[in-house]
Amino acid sequence: MKKSFQQYRTHLCHELGLKDVGQKVSLCGWVQSKRDHGGLLFVDLRDREGVTQVVFHPDKDPVLFASAKQIKDEFVIKVVGVVVERPAGTKNAAIPTGEIELEAENLEILNPSLPLPFNLDESIENEELRLSFRFLDLRRKKLLNSLKLRHQVTYVVREYLTSKGFLEIETPILSKSTPEGARDFLVPSRLSPGKFYALPQAPQQYKQLLMVAGIDKYFQIARCFRDEDLRSDRQPEFTQIDIEASFVVVDDILQWVEEMIQQIFSKVLGIELSLPFARITYKQALDLYGSDKPDLRIAWQIQDVGEVFENTEFKIFREVLARGGVIKALNAKQASPVVGPTGIAELEELAKSMGAKGLAYIRIEDKEWKSPIVKFFSMEERKKLENVLGIEPADLILFSAGPWDQACQVLGKVRLQLAEMTRSVPSNEWKFVWVTDFPLFEYSPLEQKWNSVHHPFTRPCQEDIGKLDSGRYDEIRALAYDIVLNGVELGGGSIRIHEKELQEKIFSILGIDKERQKLLFGHLLKAFQYGAPPHGGIALGLDRFVMLLSGAETIRDVIAFPKNRHGVDLLTQSPSEVDFQQLKELHIKLAFPSLDSRLRQEPEIEP
């Protein structure tokens, strides 16, 4: 192609090398730095892809040199020049263009820049400042790389799912409230006074309706909205890789997702994962790891030591067992010398914050068992415990006694904290695990009602369907699955209910009466009467996934324009107040106007 220097650029800033020496080229970008070396001016010119060094000679063209002196950091410039090899001793092996430089012949300042509020090369603690200048923050390499990685991930997702026959279909953003367990964002309707759209918490019902429509295999890189209090890895709007398919069983979905993740790792990170991923049931996950999102990078497992203490004289254990509770123990191998009494006190605090009365422990020092409770154990109990837990010198044993779920969860948290304290979490391992057989319902003592563990469209296990009529709701397992990576829940899904009667029954158990069922889910119940195929699906959180892949510490670092912890976009200052007129058109009157909007309220007397 013939190059024209009328156009902005002939190359990008990462492209030029020894092969281009002698060529006349033109580059555009930002001034990353300017250095004055013995009369010569060096400029590092940066674009999205890389950096090229540009050199200005004072004696070749004094006018050009004078204008080069004007430029400052982050000015946008266009340089036309000739590629030359850098003199020996000045080459830079760290960058792809490090063997050459551009001898400038022409410089155009396309736009100047104010001095930056922060340095793009350094890591900046002040995230609020970064977010309010996000367009500059995104010029930093780390964030740019996250966005590139994110793009590559979605590219592979599209490529893989398309190859398997999935169609990418968009579903409405202005939609109807769908119960995914969070608060909805509502959008008032101007055309239907007093009515509201809800922003989708997930495209759940739409994707099921697409199955009824015969779409067979659907996916979407879907934006979801949940009005929750924000934690470090939550955003009010986030993105899911949303998948649904007809005529599938659990294994079909699991296999597609495994292959998709395998391809992402291979194509984006160059890491080959072996399939299939580990699978454990919800019950096993709690029993062994004290969590439904177990971090399998940590080797320690929780054990049940109820049998050891079945006839114990130790009052606390005896009473827990008598009440139908369990005694769980964790042997943190070799942790005793590292953790010490202050560490144990910290762990005890953690256990108490979770409702435990305390945290019994044994520190094994050489052969000696140091513990406030061992004196209550018989010789036989000690022997059995030693065998069951494989106790050796330097081990640290922790106990939790109480109701099953609480005892497991306490040791689950202790396990994670201990692993951090003893630095036993390998940083370069990728441990995937499927957690299956979740309970369908959980009882909320606060609301005094049963709620869905996943969502109300989840199908009960076939063997447990009979229990729906017997009222043994806590024993019903769901055909639901979560995928967990290194202790982080990446996503979850289920086989769905496709029969009207079964769906109505579940709604009723959840306390949704017939009238509300019709109001909230009439469309789905209607659709189920017109040949709804058996179907199932899953959704994976894209932000969290990319966060893990890129090693970012928060999901804000993998989202171009995230909200801060208070749900505010500091760059655009959204949410913001709106004009009285806008509210009026929406048929809305503020009950608690803020000072600003009060000033803008309708005048008392119309002129």
Ligand code: ASP
């Ligand atoms: N809609 C569910 C969610 O957002 C995922 C699914 O069941 O496919 O968590």
